[in-house]
Every structure is written in C-alpha cells, then in structure tokens.
Amino acid sequence: MPRNPAITDDIIIEMYKSGMSYKEMQPIIGLSDRAIRNVIHKNGIEINRKQYSGQPRKHKVNEHFFKVWSHEMAWVLGLFLTDGCVNNKIHSVTLTQKDERMLRLVADLMEADYVLAPIRPTRKTPTLIINSKKIKEDLMQLGIHANKSLTVQFPDVPAEFLPSFVRGVIDGDGWVDHEGYTMNVTSASKSFAEQLHFIFQTWELNSMIIINKTKTGNPIYRVWVKGKDHLITLSKLIYKVEIGEYLTYKRINMSQHSKEQMSYLEYLLNHKNFEIINRIKKK
The missing domain is CATH 3.10.28.10 (Homing endonucleases)
Structure with missing residues (x-):
C-alpha cells in the first residue's frame, strides 16, 4: 500500500501525537497500521498501546x-x-x-x-x-x-468584538517601535490591508498604507498608525477587555506616553498576577 503523496513523516507524527487512532490515520496516510507504527518507531516516538488497539481518539477541544x-x-x-x-x-x-x-x-x-x-x-x-x-x-x-496569505479577506466581525480581533492581529503579527510613536501590521493581502486601514480611519487614527516589494517582486502592504497620541488611543481601544493574565511589550510600548495607562499596567503587574511576555531587547 503506497503512502499518499505529500504525507511526510512529520505529518504522520503530528497526527499520531494528536491522539488519532491508526484506523483514522490509515485512509489519510495510505499506509497500513504496521507501516505507520514503523514510521513512529523509526523516529523514536513512544508507542501508545491504546492507539494501537484502534480505540477512538480522545482529542479534547471545544468544537463550538x-x-x-x-x-x-x-x-x-x-x-x-x-x-x-x-x-x-x-x-x-x-x-x-x-x-x-x-x-x-x-x-x-x-x-x-x-x-x-x-x-x-x-x-x-x-x-x-x-x-x-x-x-x-x-x-x-x-x-x-x-x-x-495572499488572498485572506477581513472577516465580518461584529462591531462589539472588532477591537479584540484587531488586538489578536497586532498581538500576532504587529510591530510597535520602542519609543511608542509608530505601529504597523504587514500583510500580503491587499484586501485585508485596505479593510484594516479603513477600520483605523473610522477610529480616527492617523493611518496609512505603504506598499513594499519582496525580494521576489511581490507586493506587501504595511498598515501604519503613527503618532504617540494615536497609539495611546489605539491601545485604549484594543486592550479595553483583558484576555489572559499577561502583558506584551507591544502593549507597553503603545501605552508608554500615557501616565494613566502605565499606572494601570503597573497595577495589573503588582496586584493581578499579570506577567510580561514577548520581551524584545532594545538595540
């Protein structure tokens, strides 16, 4: 039984570690359970006998x-x-x-x-x-x-939850300078970049799009917010609702020119078990 095209050992290991049974893995991979076990053994992964027995996997996740x-x-x-x-x-x-x-x-x-x-x-x-x-x-x-990456559209996010969505985008892929004067999000999708720029404009932020080229000549779109007061406004909007007990340096850099916000962040660190993650050293 030949292995299905593009199914690498790493993909097999990922499926195995997730708890999938051999019965579930066979039609995806195209190998017998013995051949799958050989891949697992070859890569030094400990064998789970419950998976070998063919019991259904118990992969925990809230599917709603x-x-x-x-x-x-x-x-x-x-x-x-x-x-x-x-x-x-x-x-x-x-x-x-x-x-x-x-x-x-x-x-x-x-x-x-x-x-x-x-x-x-x-x-x-x-x-x-x-x-x-x-x-x-x-x-x-x-x-x-x-x-x-090239085609993603801006999701239809309800207005109430839009700031938290934008926070996720910035927490994930945004950049904030150490001095707290500029922030940008880079995207290869023109549609997404234009919609994010539009959102920033509706929030009355000083925003612009700058188009650059990759080494291969493909366009990338940087959506900027510039000006310390505008970064303070942005941080107030997207971090209004606390999610998790941590502070990123992106948030701290955005808020550093606001005594009110820095006092609040200091309070969180000292009294609410918050911690700082994603630290970036100044050069």
Whole structure:
C-alpha cells in the first residue's frame, strides 16, 4: 500500500501525537497500521498501546469555539488569521508563536489539549496543533483557508468584538517601535490591508498604507498608525477587555506616553498576577 503523496513523516507524527487512532490515520496516510507504527518507531516516538488497539481518539477541544462570538473568540481568530495555518490535507489547524505562554492561553480558551508539533529544520518556533474537522470548517467559513496569505479577506466581525480581533492581529503579527510613536501590521493581502486601514480611519487614527516589494517582486502592504497620541488611543481601544493574565511589550510600548495607562499596567503587574511576555531587547 503506497503512502499518499505529500504525507511526510512529520505529518504522520503530528497526527499520531494528536491522539488519532491508526484506523483514522490509515485512509489519510495510505499506509497500513504496521507501516505507520514503523514510521513512529523509526523516529523514536513512544508507542501508545491504546492507539494501537484502534480505540477512538480522545482529542479534547471545544468544537463550538468559533461558532459564538466573544472577545476571546475574536482575539484567537485574529491570531489564527496572522499566525495560523489550515492544513489542506488533513483536518488540522496550527498556530505558531515564539512564546509558548500565548499558545497555552489559546489552548485553555479553546479547551484544547496542548499538543505541539515536532521541531524540525523548517519549523523551530513552537506550533500548537488542533485536530478537528469542525474547527477547520468554522475557520474556513470565517475566511481562513490554506495558503491564505495572499488572498485572506477581513472577516465580518461584529462591531462589539472588532477591537479584540484587531488586538489578536497586532498581538500576532504587529510591530510597535520602542519609543511608542509608530505601529504597523504587514500583510500580503491587499484586501485585508485596505479593510484594516479603513477600520483605523473610522477610529480616527492617523493611518496609512505603504506598499513594499519582496525580494521576489511581490507586493506587501504595511498598515501604519503613527503618532504617540494615536497609539495611546489605539491601545485604549484594543486592550479595553483583558484576555489572559499577561502583558506584551507591544502593549507597553503603545501605552508608554500615557501616565494613566502605565499606572494601570503597573497595577495589573503588582496586584493581578499579570506577567510580561514577548520581551524584545532594545538595540
């Protein structure tokens, strides 16, 4: 029985570690359960006898998470739009972040098992795996597809939850300078960049789009917000609702020119068990 095209050992290991049974894996991979076990053994992965017995997997996740809007759901959606990936071969989605504490928070919010993809030469950043056909379908309904970077559209987010969604986009893929005067989000999707720019304008922020070219000549779109007062306004909007007990340096950099906000952040750190993550050293 030949292995299905494009199914690598890493993909087999990801499915196995997620808790899928051999019975579920066989039609996707195209190998017998013995051949799958040989791949697992060859890569030094400990064999789980319950999976060998063919018992149904028990992959924990709230499969209704993306069906009901909330600030937490909108924030996670923003992260998936920027740093997530929908697998077009299996019913799996992944989220990549340098700081695992953010991945753990996403797993907690989604009531998902905390399963990380194996580290390999082309993937050295921690990556959360969620195997669920329903989660994958719901993300696709919201506009997040495989190979989305060039074509992703701005989701139809209810106005109440729009700031939390934008926070997810910025927490995931935004950049804020250390002095707190500029912020930008980079996207390869013209449509998404233009809609984000429009949102910033409706919030009366000093925003603009600058188009650059990659080394291969493809356009990329940087959506900017400039001016310390405008960054203070932006931070007040997107961080109004607390999600998780942590502060990113993006938030601190955005807020540093506001005594009111810095006093609030100091209060959170000293009295609410908050911690700072994603620290970037000044050069």
